[in-house]
Amino acid sequence: MAAASINFRKSGIAVRDDIIASQTRAWQSLAAPGTWWTGAERVAIAREVRAARRCAGCAERKAALSPYAVYATHSAATDLPPAIVDAVHRIVTDPGRLSRRWADEVKADGTSDAHLVELVSVVCTAMLIDGFARAIGADAPPLPQPVAGEPSRRRPAEAIDEGYFVPTIPYAIGSRPELGLYEPNAFVPNVGRGLSLVPAAVRSARDLMLAHYMKYEQVVTDWEPRDRPISRSQMELVASRTSAKNDCFY
Amino acid sequence: MALRASSKKTGGDADITAITREVAGDGGVAHGKLLIELVDAVIDETADPAPARQRLVAAAGPGLLVEAGAVLGMFHLNDRVADAMGAPLDELMLDYRRKLGEKMGMDAGEAR
Numbered sequence: 001m002a003a004a005s006i007n008f009r010k011s012g013i014a015v016r017d018d019i020i021a022s023q024t025r026a027w028q029s030l031a032a033p034g035t036w037w038t039g040a041e042r043v044a045i046a047r048e049v050r051a052a053r054r055c056a057g058c059a060e061r062k063a064a065l066s067p068y069a070v071y072a073t074h075s076a077a078t079d080l081p082p083a084i085v086d087a088v089h090r091i092v093t094d095p096g097r098l099s100r101r102w103a104d105e106v107k108a109d110g111t112s113d114a115h116l117v118e119l120v121s122v123v124c125t126a127m128l129i130d131g132f133a134r135a136i137g138a139d140a141p142p143l144p145q146p147v148a149g150e151p152s153r154r155r156p157a158e159a160i161d162e163g164y165f166v167p168t169i170p171y172a173i174g175s176r177p178e179l180g181l182y183e184p185n186a187f188v189p190n191v192g193r194g195l196s197l198v199p200a201a202v203r204s205a206r207d208l209m210l211a212h213y214m215k216y217e218q219v220v221t222d223w224e225p226r227d228r229p230i231s232r233s234q235m236e237l238v239a240s241r242t243s244a245k246n247d248c249f250y
Numbered sequence: 251m252a253l254r255a256s257s258k259k260t261g262g263d264a265d266i267t268a269i270t271r272e273v274a275g276d277g278g279v280a281h282g283k284l285l286i287e288l289v290d291a292v293i294d295e296t297a298d299p300a301p302a303r304q305r306l307v308a309a310a311g312p313g314l315l316v317e318a319g320a321v322l323g324m325f326h327l328n329d330r331v332a333d334a335m336g337a338p339l340d341e342l343m344l345d346y347r348r349k350l351g352e353k354m355g356m357d358a359g360e361a362r
Contacts, residue, residue: 013312019320053295095333103336120334127326135292135319137303165336191328194335205327212324220342229313230321233279238321241286245293248329 003028004144006129011138016228022211023132023141026125026204031144035154035198036115037122039146044078045088045119046126046143051077052092053130059093067097083109084119091123096247103165113166114155114197121201128208159197169196186217213239281310285318292322 006023008015030046033039052058057072064070067090076085087106090098106116130140158174159167171188174181174196181202182188192209195201209216213235214223224232276282284306291299306315331337 013316015316016320019316091330091334095330098333098336100336103334117335120331123334124327124330127330128323131292131326132319132323134299135288135303135322136316137300163336163338165334168335190337190340191332191335194331194337205331208327209324212320225317228317229311230317231280234281234285234314234318235321237277237279237282238285238289238318239325241289242293242322242325243329245289246326246329246333248325249333 004031004141006141008133008136008138011136013136013138015136016211018211019132022207023129026208027129027141027144029200029204030122030125032147033149033151034118034122035200036112036118036151038151039149041080042118042122043143043146044080045084045122047077048080048085048088049092049123049126050130050140051075052089055089055093058089061090062094067094067102083111087111087116087119088123091120092127094247096249100165117166117195117197118201121195121198121204125204125208128212132212156197156199162193164190164194167197168193169199174202183215183217186215187220188216189219192216281306281314284309285314288315288318289322292319 004024004027006020006027008020030042031039032042034042037045052074055072055075057074061067061070061072072086072089074082074085074089076082078085080088083106090102103116107113111119133140156169158169158179160170162168162170169179169181171182171193173179174193175184175186175188177184179199181196181199182192192206193202195205206216214225222232225235277286279285284302287302288299288306291297291302303315306318
């Protein structure tokens with residue numbers, strides 16, 4: 001079976017090679033067994049991301065004063081357990097009202113903290129790829145075929161409670177060469193460590209970040225994208241407006 | 251924070267309130283209104299982004315469309331990671347976040 005690849009040739013729009021390459025790596029990784037979910041489960045999560053964007057129950061909940069004011073009946077596209085479907089739909093359609101209570105409820109329903117982190121990573125990868133395609137007027141790429149195999153189920157012993165909803169790996173530990181999780185001697189914003197209970201998810205996000213935006217360490221510098229047809233101010237305007245529209249608390 | 255700083259560096263004066271206004275404006279950034287209209291249309295699943303896309307391409311070319319799409323996609327990821335994982339605000343952003351909240355009429359950044 002051929003590995004999944006992404007291209008935008010049909011759109012007639014020229015897309016930077018490094019964007020295509022990073023999205024292809026993310027898509028292939030999404031289809032493969034992860035650390036806690038199988039490839040089939042990861043692809044099912046991505047399928048549920050697409051269903052959430054058209055889910056009437058999610059629209060009703062989003063319009064409610066509190067996400068707990070309505071019991072959303074989802075237009076599910078998979079046979080994932082209802083609690084997982086609900087978690088995916090909430091992350092997609094109402095991210096600004098996710099809370100510690102929400103994360104605790106997902107975990108209390110039988111999803112481990114590490115499963116939750118990997119689920120978030122898969123949801124976010126699908127959102128990035130579909131959001132990019134929608135922005136440039138391309139069709140969303142077909143979901144990849146799942147790759148058989150078992151998850152590695154390796155939990156990093158270095159992860160501790162740092163005040164997130166889930167354990168994370170501190171910068172001082174994750175930047176050591178043997179882990180290679182964060183750039184050494186560089187600023188890594190807290191969001192860049194959010195997925196570190198699943199190190200592969202951090203590496204994938206870093207790869208996407210480099211092609212689509214910039215290195216984490218460049219965020220607090222006056223770096224300008226001189227080789228791209230966009231200015232830093234334009235990048236930050238798009239980033240800020242997107243975050244505002246996503247009701248991003250951070 | 252980066253919007254304001256990057257604008258000043260290039261001699262501009264970006265208006266950060268543009269990011270939360272209902273009606274799109276340039277915010278002191280070249281093609282800012284068109285970029286904001288694109289973001290709004292892409293994020294609203296009931297909207298058709300084609301007109302906003304066409305206006306941006308006509309004014310600035312397809313390269314800016316691709317780059318804007320890349321940043322938008324990345325922040326679909328970053329925003330959700332931050333919110334779903336409960337990422338604490340970074341130290342260097344706390345004071346700025348407080349001042350920004352005052353300027354834009356938002357809360358003072360209470361913990362959830």
